[in-house]
Amino acid sequence: MASITNGSANTLESPLTEKKGILGQPIAVWAVFFASVIAFMGMGLVNPILRELSMQLKAAPSEVTLLYTSYNSVMAVAMLITSTVSSRLGMKWTLISGIGIIAVMSFFGGFADNIWTLVGLRAGWGLGNALFVATALSAIVSLSNSGAAKAIILYEAAVGIGMSVGPWLGGTLGDISWREPFFSVSILMVAAFLLLTFIMPKPKPAAAQAAGRAGSQISLLAPFRALKHRSLLVLGIVAALYNIGFFTIMAYAPFVMQLEPKEMGYVFLGWGVLLAITSVYVAPILQRKLGTLKSLVSMLVLFVADLVVMGVFTDTKETVICAVIFAGAILGNTNTLITTAVMGAAPVERSTASAAYSFLRFIGAAISPYMSGKLAEHFNSHVPFIVGAGFVLLSILFIGLNLKHIKHVDRLKASH
Template structure:
């Protein structure tokens, strides 16, 4: 049903058909600036990952308290996503990106001087605010400025995410082996570098084509993301993302505590995870889309993710099995992230920035719940339970897609005509 898509006119459909023939790598300099900035921004997530056990040890905190570093980050990020459109339509994409980067730089350097877990948890909330401003705006900016169409622009964005997440743990593990404070200072330095890149290479508002449509020039309302959720297709995809992110962040925030590795060892494991995430998001996800369609491919990936988490839940005490399962999860998540983000961009007849804000709000609610819940389940029951519960949430997301097929199938119908 093309009427339910953002691409609702023949003219726009023809334009995107032409764009799809363009090379993924034939992009304006401004797109590459945002791409590189996104790589460094997402390195910030992985930088902290390998030092979670060390933070618990040095600050005399329990695993559940340390996982609040992810919970506060994702919770603030989820709600901040609702205001990114309001801010970006008033400041412009360039200055919204710079504001986000500046906040991350400030809170990360302050985190390096923190002496207790609760200060660090609060600062990670501020980090989530900065990342929300950056992430939502970066995706919208890359899609708007790209010469190769929505699908390839999203692939480029997910590649940046994958590269950042893969390089981050290695750098974090290396700096963390010196001191747990090292990655925080490392992030602030990198963010200053990003600030310089963006302010130098991003075009001025009057020179760019980020807001070319009449609707984009209007000021976005705080209520727009909630209005967007009235579209069943967007709501379904957002809830699916929220559910499978419980499994995603069970791996990110809880797996380091059961692997029994030092910071550098954890860095190498999540390096492998991130490399597979990056490769599959760029090269494998488009092939799956062409062969099976977006929605069917998503169902396949969610099924594999359920099995992967169940394996981790059953064989939690076997280190090599958990390591292999964590790395393999990167391939699954790389595919699924690209598939679901592509589907969201064409899910409902709303501006892409608004769709991204609504989807990201729901997505990061799941990511906020998962880390603390996983650690608490391990403390109350045993180390196997968090992975099994995470797998149950991913299974729910799969069932949700199947039960709501009629509301999302138009995404594949649209792709078949473009």
Template sequence: MSSLAKSSAAPAELNATLEKSGFLGQPIGVWAVFFTSIIAFMGMGLVNPILRELSEKLMASPSEVSLLYTSYNAVMALAMLITGVVSTRFGMKRTLLAGIGIIALVSVLGGFAGDIWTLVGLRAGWGLGNALFVATALSAMVSLSSNGTAKAIILYEAAVGIGMSVGPLLGGTLGSISWRGPFFGVSILMVLGFVVLTVSMPKPKPLASGAPTAPASLLEPFRAMKHRSLLVLGIVAALYNVGFFTIMAYAPFVMGLKPQEMGFVFLGWGVLLALTSVFMAPKLQKRLGTLKAMSLMLLLFVLDLTVMGLFTSTKEVVIAAVIFAGAVLGNSNTLITTAVMDAAPVARSTSSAAYSFLRFIGAAISPFMANKLAEHFNVHLPFFVGAGFVLLSVLFIRLNRKHLRRIDQARPAH
């Protein structure tokens, strides 16, 4: 009997030890969401290396192919507004599973598509699934974490970086066989993620007791935007995402690489994104403060895009600049996401919904705009326009600095 008591007490003691052990000492539910987030973001990156292949095989212009990003991001922006309501009604676990299930379904259908417009429509469904998963995954990791908001966000951004670095390499490898391969690959990965979450993630305790943890009204994200700090950060992210998706949706056409070669480029990009998210961003935040560090990274991004615009015809320079952008974007993503979590006195799920709605508007506009600018003017202009939008985000921070003071004052210790 005593041995049984000891064995039953052991897991509790182990869990207590893990919870005290710092960054890595997270409950199993956090690691389940972390692993599944890697798979979800691998799915986003799998399509990146085959953009040129899709243009050639489906006889579509680059701007038409870029609509794969536009439909995806536009639907994701709108769907972000309902993620809190959905997770309130169905719980975080079911919402995450619904998101993954939708992605698995539309990706396998994409593998059988015969034209670009079918793919554009399916990518809109992909955006819905990704919205349900991404917004809820961040909230789930924060709420289940035993080590505070900041460390949960760093872990989430690490999952983003790992997924978006490994995804393009896998997509490029599968895409070198057939452009349909990455779509089928995404579907298999999503099924794997579905199984992991089903088995490993517990129901969050607040939901199990019946207490709501997310906004009960669709109007809550709009009400949250009345807080100037949250609205400012959302607009900053929308402007910054114009530059971000200029790299994602336009740079592949400029580099002119084969799918597998493109995969290696974005592997380097994603590795730097992951490493800086976890190791560099917290140090910058501690040393400079959130706002100064954020502005510095955005200015570096302006310079990087400007270099791409000046040397667009030299693919080696563009490749190097794209890889370097991973380091800048990794820092920027973590700093901005951390700032949003403490920007307004509202539920974090509400902040996330309002912020994501605004930032994905920029992400929806950028891909089509960049490729249209290249088609109607020249190949350099999209990078300069992207740099201009990112520069506007820095100026916007400067003009609204008084509304963002609480972010540095409430800065969490990493």
């Protein structure tokens, strides 16, 4: 597994040499973990209420999916500035700024009276999430006392828990009113804001910051320069293609399952629980047994098959529900494997690598929701899943065509 230093060098560490277990973290790591759970809750919060929003706000499904498209589009672009902002504000204040923006946007989202207002507020929410997400992984790795490998697993666990609890909370509260989930996230974000304010380590004194400013500030062009490393570019494109399939499930599957918000919340709770478990426990085992790339390709092949099943049996609600839940296990493994590969792919600052990779990743996440809705409107409800499977298949082919640029991820691991 890859470990990233504070500088540009990438070194490797074995889990056998790590002194602390994954649970033996400083309190600051757990503070960021908790805030990460809440931040990722927002990503899946609207899943169970998409159909409800469509009916209550009299919006077409493709218009409702813009809640994901606007959110992910802004996240993609904002990722390009996150490392620059973080290098100037520091990790603590970048995280806090992101959380503050999310709290405000989700609060006003609860008062929206039309879909376009919500789409705009979700775009602002995406900005806050970009500031937080791009910095959170770097913060957990930096503050962890158990090494980068376990820190990445911990981060992916936060992703899984957040993305499972978010839909469950959205569905449960959505049964009362579609507005309630937005208010609840705002309250939780305020709690996370206070937690990080008081628990995160204080930034360096102003004099020390000024002394190191020239060498520590990161240029706006840094993510673009990072993408000159073919390995990082390849993995970013793979993630973009894979995320088209990912967000076909997130943004479109709720429309074909025909469930009430609370029922939808339980489906995605099962999905998210499997995602979290496989992120933490299964992905490391696969990585040790097969290597990062073979494991990644295996998961992508399974994901193609899962999407094809949804595409063929779209009219059978029970089959789609089972396929969505099973997808959680596939996606949990995939997320951890590809994140670990990215963090060791190129000799650049981890915050810059995360920003460059996330920019490409969220382009795919932005394209998928609206595209899925339009494909269903112009063709039928089967087509979005088949097209999503096609894009994931392209990611596998792209890995094969560019294997020489990324195979060092496994070679470095083996050479430790």
